[in-house]
Amino acid sequence: MPKPVHLIELNNVPILKQLQLEEALLRSSDKNFCIINRGSARAVVMGISGQPENLLNLSRLKRDRIPVIRRFSGGGTVIVDQDTLFITFIFGKKELEVSPFPEPILRWSADLYASSWNIPEFHLRENDYCIERKKCGGNAQYIRKDRWLHHTSFLWDYQQSNMDYLLLPAKRPAYRENRDHKDFLCRLKDHASSSDELLSKLKTELVKRFYIQPFDLKNWEEGAHRKATHLIEL
Numbered sequence: 001m002p003k004p005v006h007l008i009e010l011n012n013v014p015i016l017k018q019l020q021l022e023e024a025l026l027r028s029s030d031k032n033f034c035i036i037n038r039g040s041a042r043a044v045v046m047g048i049s050g051q052p053e054n055l056l057n058l059s060r061l062k063r064d065r066i067p068v069i070r071r072f073s074g075g076g077t078v079i080v081d082q083d084t085l086f087i088t089f090i091f092g093k094k095e096l097e098v099s100p101f102p103e104p105i106l107r108w109s110a111d112l113y114a115s116s117w118n119i120p121e122f123h124l125r126e127n128d129y130c131i132e133r134k135k136c137g138g139n140a141q142y143i144r145k146d147r148w149l150h151h152t153s154f155l156w157d158y159q160q161s162n163m164d165y166l167l168l169p170a171k172r173p174a175y176r177e178n179r180d181h182k183d184f185l186c187r188l189k190d191h192a193s194s195s196d197e198l199l200s201k202l203k204t205e206l207v208k209r210f211y212i213q214p215f216d217l218k219n220w221e222e223g224a225h226r227k228a229t230h231l232i233e234l
Contacts, residue, residue, distance in 0.1 A: 003032060003095050005206065006215035010037040015045055015080050016069050018088075019229045021217075023072045026090050026142065026149045028223030033090040033215070034206060035151075036199060039082040044068045044165060045153075047075040047140060052232060057165050062234055066165060072228035073149065075127075075140030079165055083157035085188070085195055087202070090149045100148050102127075102141055109139075109150055116205040117198055119191045126173045129154070133175065134186035156188045156195045 010018065018037050025033055044056060044066060052058060052068065055077045061068060066079075080086075089109065093100040098108045110124035121132045129137035129152070137154040163181035176184055192198050206212055 002209065002211040004213055005032045005034055005210040006213050007203070007206070008033060008035045008215050008217060010035070012039045012041075012082065013037050015040040015043050015086070016067070016229070016231065018086060019045070019069065019071050020227070022088055022090070022149060022151065023227065023229050024222045024225060026144070026147055027225035030092065030147075031090075031215075032092060032095055032210075033088070034212075035086070035088040035090075036202075037086040038195065038199075039084060040080050040086070042066060042079070042081040042162070044077065044079050046070050046077045046232070048072060048228065049074065050077050052234065055167055055169055056234075057167060058234055060165055064165075068232040068234060070228075070230055070232050071140065073140040073142040073151065076138060076169065077166060078138055078153050079162045080153055081159070081162060083155070083159075085154040085156050085198070086151065087154065088149065088151035090147065092147050100143055102143070105141060105143075105148060105150050106139065109152070112205060112209075113202070116202045117192070118201075119188075122191075125175055128173060130175075131186050131191060135176075135184055136186050136188050154188055155185060156198075158185065158187065 022035060046068065048070060098104050106124055106127065110129060114122050119131060123130055127139055128135045137152050139150065139152050142149045160182055
């Protein structure tokens with residue numbers, strides 16, 4: 001029998017609120033979730049151990065009043081805006097025939113997206129989703145005793161000027177080959193007619209694999225839990 005997965009669809013919910021919701025669902029619920037959010041107000045999101053002075057153009061961020069958020073998961077630093085597609089999965093470790101470790105989870109999710117979208121040359125490369133040699137989506141994970149979370153920010157589109165807020169990290173994928181952002185990133189909009197089409201295809205594939213149920217956020221009572229997601233004071 002297909003496993004139940006609760007689908008939460010959001011529209012332009014600020015990424016801070018989305019991440020706080022994800023952390024709450026991970027820590028204070030035992031259900032499986034797929035969360036989709038279409039866009040956010042512009043913000044920078046850092047992994048739990050990222051150091052702002054090494055990763056960000058702090059003077060530009062302060063000048064333009066761009067919020068910087070530290071999420072509860074690991075991974076790299078991204079800037080998000082209204083053209084970012086966010087997709088998150090939260091599962092109990094026993095709910096999927098997937099080893100609850102980063103690489104198997106990445107392979108499982110990459111197969112899900114490749115099967116859904118059928119974009120030529122879409123593949124997992126190191127920890128990123130790529131089309132040919134360019135990155136279209138970045139991932140972060142959180143694995144705890146009985147549950148795991150995998151979240152992705154996909155570049156439906158992006159503004160090159162936004163990338164000027166980020167510094168080239170010292171630790172970066174080997175396949176990047178020291179390329180700057182314009183030569184390293186690609187846009188999903190160049191490979192699909194609309195973001196609605198991509199999300200519709202994803203939901204169709206999810207229905208094939210799981211028993212999809214809506215989730216009533218309005219009446220959900222968040223339990224007590226540790227809260228690590230927060231704004232960073234620059």
